[in-house]
Amino acid sequence: MTDHHEDGSVRPRALAWAGRQLNAGERIIETEALHGGITAEMRRLTVAAPNRGTRHLVLRTFADPFFAEHAEGLLYREATTLALLAGTGVRAPGPVAVDAAAAHCEYPSLLMTHLPGRTVLDDEGLEARLPLLARELVAIHALRFAERPHEYEAWTTADAVVPPDGADAVAWAAAVDVIRKPAPRYEGRFLHRDFHPGNVLFDVSPESPADLRITGVVDWVQTSWGPADLDVAHCSSNLALLHGSPWGLRFAEEYEKAGGVLAATPEERLYWRLLDALAFAAAAQWVARPWREAGRAELTTRAVEQRLDAYVIGLMDALG
Template identity: 30%
Template sequence: MGWPGAHFGALPARARAWVEASVGRRAHVLRARQLRGGTASAVHAVDVGTPSGRVLRLVLRRNVRLTWLMEEPDLAEKEARNLQLLERSAIPAPRLVAVDPNGADCDVPAVLMTRMPGRLVLQPADIEPWLRRMAELLPPIHAFDPGSVLVQKWVLWDDLRLCQPPGWSRRVRDWERLIEIVRGPWPAYEPRFVHRDFQHYNVLWSRGRPTAVLDWVNASMGPVELDFGHFRRNLVADFGFEVAERFLHLYREVVGAEPDPFWEALNLTPEWAKTEQQRRELDAYVGSLVAKIG
């Protein structure tokens, strides 16, 4: 369900006017095109001309899903706050230009930010260096200290504790064991700064190297394995279990530590496995987690 009057298509006149007002007097939108992706928001690349002749290359995220905003009305405000926080870091992330936290000026709650260079690489020609560089992105994120700034505590999106073994599984006992494990006591962890939606759909690349990490709305304080496990789950879905295992080995090399598999298991629910192939790969993943946890 969308925000009344808002949509994912062409950039509305009211949103254009807000962008221009946010950039400054006599600024004008030259071009706007919708970017791929975005399930809860409409994202546009916007080129804005200024009186000096300079062209600003920006991105506008408009939160158009009413159902999401009913659950989290401060989505735009959170993203803006996180982007401001990241200005103190060396993490390659967009910079905040303006925010309309409640849609009073833009047509919906919105964030205007700088456009980062690069493009998505979803099917790398050589997956090994791609995986390693994804792993290398994580330590600087997790080492970032927000200081006195209050960052939200992590939220559990997918909860295996609420699930039953899927009827399609050939590893029902492994599922039962994993569910039993996560229903038990949680291990202690040191809260660290985490992206929370770290995956290849949120990383831009140029000439074989990452240029930006995007989509910081859910940045939180939590176990570092939340980022590691979220990406592993996406690797299992898109590339298969063996590729996800290869990322595990590379991650170990990069961080010099063994990630706690409990946090992977806690977020691992069966609903996202839609195809027969994904279900086979997920079963293999579940079996490996049971073997690691015991």
């Protein structure tokens, strides 16, 4: 059984380990659960300094048995990526310490710096946020490091797709046939691989909405090498499920306006968009839960499935 700590407390061994990573005289005085994640528990740690100042750190813990089994590779990948991102134009947390094999903590864990800002999942203001998301993704894809990350992994296959109840059977059958074909050739890019509004932090000032800006991008455990289309596809799918199909269909245009380059033909673009979208058929309940926790109470599993169906139909109409 997974030992979930939903109240924000940190398990004793993990708390002691995190405490050993602090500067001399510092101590952890408060812990708080950060909601919105699917695969890991996230905790914000408030650290007090001898001069009475405070700072924050973030503790990622893979407590779920499935993800804990794969945590060693995931956490080392994220810690390595965060170190590489330091000094680039892409704002990300900095790695503090990693216990990927749970040698010191109850479960595999990563301690990192805390970024200002917050995720924004509301419909209001999306028109202004969309270009910022696109520009940030273009910046990520422009990164070049001496060593490439591992090749991307597809998150579904044609044989694994089960359409939601009530979905358009004709559209889904045609969509599945698209991803049954071999993947198109592509020019590789550095991918976040899980880029979407839930992993982007904004500085949102009610007094000055025109000064909206991105303060950071988090959750780099899936970093990989592959086509820019795949990152665009994942953000598009999330936008469609969060805000409606038209927003998902529009994101690729914003990406190109920001200087991003996508596959040359509609058929190639459709393949990558559907490869991502169809993976959500098995994940609707998992993505809907953190969205509801973040305040989107209307996004039930059924509502997300209906939006997914509309998005798949929209893709087939627009690019099929």
